[in-house]
Amino acid sequence: MAPFLSKRDLNFQLFEVLSSADLPTRARFAGQSRADYEDILGLAYTVAERHFLPHAREADLNEPHVEGGKVRLVPGAQQAVKAFREAGFLSAHHDEELGGLQLPWVIMQAVMAHFQAANISTSGYPFLTIGNANLQREFASAEQQQKYMLPMLEGRWFGTMALSEPQAGSGLADITTSATPLGDGTYSVRGSKMWISGGEHELSENIVHLVLARVKGAPAGVKGISLFIVPRYRVNPDGSPGESNNVVLAGLNHKMGYRGTTNTLLNFGEGGDSIGELVGEAGRGLAYMFHMMNEARIGVGMGAVMLGYAGYLASLEYARERRQGRPATDRNPESQPVPIIGHADVRRLLLRQKTFVEGGLALGLYASSLVDDLTTGPEDRRSDTGLLLDLLTPIVKSWPSKYSQEALSDAIQVLGGAGYTRDYPVEQLYRDNRLNPIHEGTEGIQGNDLLGRKLTQAGGRGLEVLLGQIQADLAASEGLEGVSEIRAALTTALAQNGKAIHTILSKAPELGPDLFLANANSALEMLGHTVIGWMWLRQANAAVRALTNARASDTDFYRGKLHAARFFAVYELPKVKAHADLLAAADRTTFDMQEEWF
């Protein structure tokens, strides 16, 4: 069976492309070492392989279902989250005084990557819990943290994010769930929440829902939205879970993939009060959620990367073993068929996958390293770091979601008919990943966010910072052998980006906001491919440097990196131009299309 993750590449990304080994020079990580990081990654591999991977297919074939009034999952899920908890991963990035290891976020993300690759569905339960706890850490009161967050760090309670409603998915401004003050500082929360992952299960003693709702009388739109903690079971004075809080499971959603993660419609306040506590200030609910959005969106992007990566590794193994056909030069029908990796078109499918998933991994970890820099990097650069991360986030979320899907389609194609069956993992990975361009903000939302907000935020400073970083890496690569194609293609793409962005921004006033945004998707595609091209330049730079003194056993790995960079330069970066042209032209085609013409 193919490995589900490449340890070699993860090490390369963390310690050769990024400088994660230097993190212990920062106060928060003092005393840690690269060896510590490698140990914890090794532990993650073991736990993922032993406890998450084995029931990945079983969880797909046996969706969560209600039995005796309880949501039932496959038994492996319970054992897996237990192993995850016991390994300490739920609190590993938290303060030592909370039982954590103060692990850098980039290492934490690399830890989590193992579980996403092995079994994205089961990993959903602890990961939602981690995200929920991170939000509480930032915005909940000390009392709330004590009451709700600590049991989550210990893995006794799990968490969800309850934003969407049946009538309000992408349009959160229109949520109608209400919160009525009960007079004792708590609220009665009432309404329906849709698409709530991990919304009900028996994996934990309690479930802590973070719920967006409107306090009675609050204004319409986003300004009237507040954030509440609403537990499944009310909390006894001793901190133990008590009676039901009237959060009722109204239905399970039946999905194409990601089937092991129960996804629910929940009715709050059905048959009695669902008592909730306000987090922070009223009216700031969406702002709190969005503060955590960079992290959540990096998480989705990384999940997509790891699904694509698992598919790449599976198809690579298959291509090395499956014999079929001969080179065109071999006319002897009695010769043995060659492994299909011997065919250039199969290598094309593998190279495409390699550039998509390794490029995506580089970006996901780079963005995670920026999350660390925001709090532990040089103080005078934190503001720029924040703007850069804001700018990159829509790309980190959407690019791997889209291109891992293409990679997984290629993986299926390498396996042919076999890839279309449940005898191999790739068809499931393909179904699982198709969720990623939808949740945590659709591709349309990401495009609007990039062009309508992030490119102009702070006078365009985010883009300036990005271009500065890319130029620095271009400068560092000058004269290096084997990077000329990626250097040249990236330089061309940068010029196309610059011209297109300058043009569309200068036309913005005359276009008006709707026409201005009509080609936002092209902005996302254009800058997305360019940023991944940059990630390939960074990897190529690291590979060239390493090749000089590489052990023989490492040489192939680095040559593969250089050749993949060349592939991305030659096959992918030329696609930037068509998007740049559309954007610069402020093309009216989608804007002008009339509903009745369809």
Added chain:
Amino acid sequence: MAPFLSKRDLNFQLFEVLSSADLPTRARFAGQSRADYEDILGLAYTVAERHFLPHAREADLNEPHVEGGKVRLVPGAQQAVKAFREAGFLSAHHDEELGGLQLPWVIMQAVMAHFQAANISTSGYPFLTIGNANLQREFASAEQQQKYMLPMLEGRWFGTMALSEPQAGSGLADITTSATPLGDGTYSVRGSKMWISGGEHELSENIVHLVLARVKGAPAGVKGISLFIVPRYRVNPDGSPGESNNVVLAGLNHKMGYRGTTNTLLNFGEGGDSIGELVGEAGRGLAYMFHMMNEARIGVGMGAVMLGYAGYLASLEYARERRQGRPATDRNPESQPVPIIGHADVRRLLLRQKTFVEGGLALGLYASSLVDDLTTGPEDRRSDTGLLLDLLTPIVKSWPSKYSQEALSDAIQVLGGAGYTRDYPVEQLYRDNRLNPIHEGTEGIQGNDLLGRKLTQAGGRGLEVLLGQIQADLAASEGLEGVSEIRAALTTALAQNGKAIHTILSKAPELGPDLFLANANSALEMLGHTVIGWMWLRQANAAVRALTNARASDTDFYRGKLHAARFFAVYELPKVKAHADLLAAADRTTFDMQEEWF
């Protein structure tokens, strides 16, 4: 519920873009009329809607399984094939003396399109039967036709194509199934056949397998392959099915989609002789199969088109009904959210789908009309028609297979989370269509076929004919209002094609066959998009002509065609250049990649 097929567009394609109403001027179709064609299409719609559509999801959720030694399908499948048979569709294109209607193939293909759109899985059983019978009509002896083909035209027996083996899928040259002469003119066929759709079921009294096998002592490679008729049940002297012919079901394949079509591993000659009859001459088996390949590949392409089209219609309906968000110019949170079709990015997703599926439909029907021209068109042009059809076939098969998948992904995206659930049809259509780039020759096979064979066949005459047709349509569009973008973009794309093809062909001798073919996929993409651009020019021409005298109720339809042509010109045709550049450069990247670098 959204319609599963657009009658309006099918009529436009057949009678306004193509000249199907003129077919009755040909002797074989004498006495027929456009009204007849519309009647039979109306019948197809009714049968598809009443008997195929209702169990499409049920068949997906309840895969064929073995029960009591029999393969069980959902009950709807049996009723559906009965209705299909009773409507006379199994023999509709055959000679009147065989009980047929002598229907033109383009009309037959349009009839079949209804069933592909409504329920691709159940349509597989009669369609395999039609293909099998067509091959017998061409190559089987009169006696064999009497014995095997006639019961198939009557729908009492069904058929399969048994080509692949576990060790030989794309590489048919390496099949090992053997045929030993029994001395009475028949053969004992022995071996395993993989991926056999419709390989076992109880829908018909008998199943007629067309099996590729090697007569004992035949040479290795394709020259040793012969074609045999091997029935599931041996045939009694009175023509009725008799005792078992020892074709044993060794396993059912469990697929991601297309689940209602049982797909099997069959062992021939297990527990006794599987007696087969040789079709035509020994050693010509693959040639016979390939003679039918154009038809079979058009069938796959049309199936892909119709799946994509059904998804487009479903997402269009959803986009008109679902309200979410507001235009960027509307800052009032108390205003009503707009139907999501009001957002430019949703219109982009719908326009992409529209251009992909309507462009694919135009191509599939155009190719089908060439099948008619081959036997009933002007005799002096049949040779050119054959070369044109040969050239187009890899595109007709692979372009819709790939781009309907993109369209279906867009359909899911329009529906968002809902599209990812089984409450809507799009996720199933997406899973179903993913088979199409694999079966009947993978995308890799189609690329090699196009660049390595079809572009050079007969001294490149096929390409000359194609370019002549395109130039004629460009000339016809000169000065027409509303077609300037598609004219200009197609003209540019044609120049890029011409240069790339000329360059790669002139370099071929120095490159050698393997490097020459290394970018075959780019040839397929380049020419594929160009041909679809041509199809949009043809539709735009027809729309402009029709607009002059159009009834008010038709105006929107034609304006939609013109706007979609513009979309394809502006958003899609610019993608041709990157592929043309790769091809012209005879890029070595995939060729040079070493296995150990992955």
